[in-house]
Amino acid sequence: MNEVVDCPRCGELYAQNAFRDVCPKCSRSEEALYQAAYTFLRKRENRAATLERVVEVTGASEEMIQKWVKKGRLQARQFPNLGYPCDRCGAIIQAGKVCNNCIEELESSLKLHDREQAFERERKESQQRTFLSKRS
Template sequence: MMAELANCPRCHGLFMKGSASVCQNCLKQEERDFQTVYAFMRKKQNRTANVMEIVEGTGVDEVTIRGFVKVKRLHPAQFPEVTYDCEKCGAQIRDGRLCESCTNEIQDGVRKQEELEQLGERNRKDDMGRVTYYSAKQDND
């Protein structure tokens, strides 16, 4: 796998994109931010803090904190008030990529599509058994 030249999504500087999606400086900053947040959350009185309280207590921005939860660096089981956004509607979730409502909506859509496909297949099979014959009427005039 060859690294490619890219702009860092955080600082917009150039870097060789490999296994990391940000430059080395931003990667180091992200790790410092994580250590700051984790040290804050390990204190007993902060374990039930929500994201905004963590932002206020650490100075680390909300997007970064929610990113730590999303990639499971901060586990919701340990910190019950820490959430991130559903990728479809933005609702606050603790696990997965979609909230329950969006998951159900997608599953319903898939179910309906499968039913339509099955109905279409039955109709095609029914049509295959029928043969229509046409005759031409001849005028003897």
């Protein structure tokens, strides 16, 4: 069942659903801005436009453009200078949720944690063997 909420853009009440995060009126205006941005970017000379240039020309906000890239409505492979922020550090990325640097940091942290856990297990097992051998 849809929940009735305030539109984050205009404040009107609307029935929220899985497809829209704003009211129908704001959704229509966002769709018009999307069409303007997409039309601008489709021109060969504009495909390498920066986020700031697209905002300047179309009037769409940076957040909207980043949302469209994140949702796949604007394909990053077609428009190489567009992206959205990494969920962890905020660096601009074009795919996934975190950047390569954050992935590497997380992987190294996990490897370190695994090594520490293995060392702790070995230490406990060694103590148990020592303890058992003293009892004999």
